Amino acid sequence: MPQEILADSLQPDMMSVGLIRQDTIGYAMIQNYLVQDNLCAGSLTLPPRLRAGSYELVAALNLLEPTGKPRFVFRKRITIQTLEQPPFFLSFQIDSSISSDMLHISVQALPTDPTAPIKKSNFISYHRPGNKTQTQKLDISGRATLKIHINKSDTTLPVLYTVTNFNGQSIPYSVWLPVQKKIMSMRVCLSPLKGWTKIVN
Numbered sequence: 659m660p661q662e663i664l665a666d667s668l669q670p671d672m673m674s675v676g677l678i679r680q681d682t683i684g685y686a687m688i689q690n691y692l693v694q695d696n697l698c699a700g701s702l703t704l705p706p707r708l709r710a711g712s713y714e715l716v717a718a719l720n721l722l723e724p725t726g727k728p729r730f731v732f733r734k735r736i737t738i739q740t741l742e743q744p745p746f747f748l749s750f751q752i753d754s755s756i757s758s759d760m761l762h763i764s765v766q767a768l769p770t771d772p773t774a775p776i777k778k779s780n781f782i783s784y785h786r787p788g789n790k791t792q793t794q795k796l797d798i799s800g801r802a803t804l805k806i807h808i809n810k811s812d813t814t815l816p817v818l819y820t821v822t823n824f825n826g827q828s829i830p831y832s833v834w835l836p837v838q839k840k841i842m843s844m845r846v847c848l849s850p851l852k853g854w855t856k857i858v859n
Contacts, residue, residue, distance in 0.1 A: 670719040673698045680712040680735075680817065680832035693719070710740040712832045743770055745827030750820075754836060759808050761835060767800040767824040774825070776800055782822045787814040800824065808837055 676688040686708065691700040713736050718728035751764040765782055780796040784804060796802045806818060816837035821830045 670721050672720040673717060674720070675702060675715070675717045677702070677704075678714045678716060679709075680714060680819075686713065704738070708738065710738050710742075710744075711830065712737055745829065746770055746824045748822055748824075748829050748831060750831070750833050752833070752836060761806040761808055763804040763806060763818070763833065765796070765802045765804065765820075765822065767796060767822055769825060777825050780822075780824045782820055784818055784820040786818060796822075796824065806835070808835070 671693050673691045673693055674688060675691065677686045679686045687702075687705065689700075689702060691698050715732075715734045715736055717732040719730050721729040723729050747766075747768045747770060749766045751766075753762040753764070767780065767782075769776065776798060778798065780800060781793055782796060782802055782804070783791050783793045785791040786806070794802050794804060804818075816835040818833040818835055819830070820833060821828055
């Protein structure tokens with residue numbers, strides 16, 4: 659029996675696009691676009707003074723759930739680079755083989771000029787979402803090892819926000835952690851005749 663195709667009752671007329679810097683959880687820029695006949699066209703020009711780093715491009719229509727949150731959201735992580743020479747070179751290496759509940763992150767900072775001396779007052783500050791900021795000094799070679807405890811039942815973003823201060827300059831950087839969330843599975847058994855619901859893990 660053929661089914662009647664119902665007309666789409668969702669008629670968005672606005673799409674908002676935002677560029678979020680990952681180390682600050684704040685909007686770097688946001689722009690609205692008009693939607694006509696279910697189509698939206700436009701361009702997003704990056705400001706000249708936008709700093710290089712890790713960002714997330716987010717787009718949402720003006721269709722909201724009863725809770726007030728957007729019904730449809732598009733997210734894409736991007737990296738914005740610059741042709742300017744960075745104040746220093748920075749690298750992170752993650753080792754998860756030592757312990758199942760802890761990550762060891764090796765940090766290395768080096769001056770862009772190999773002949774430049776390394777000062778003694780270098781340090782890195784870091785924190786997980788919702789946690790207090792911690793600080794650790796870099797050794798005379800610009801190295802440090804961060805020990806990050808991992809809780810698989812944690813629902814926050816698997817990211818470590820860092821700011822490295824080296825030779826009087828600072829670089830913010832977001833390190834995405836290889837954390838696998840523990841997903842609980844369950845079966846729901848319904849019995850309309852007996853009037854009960856049973857959840858089986």
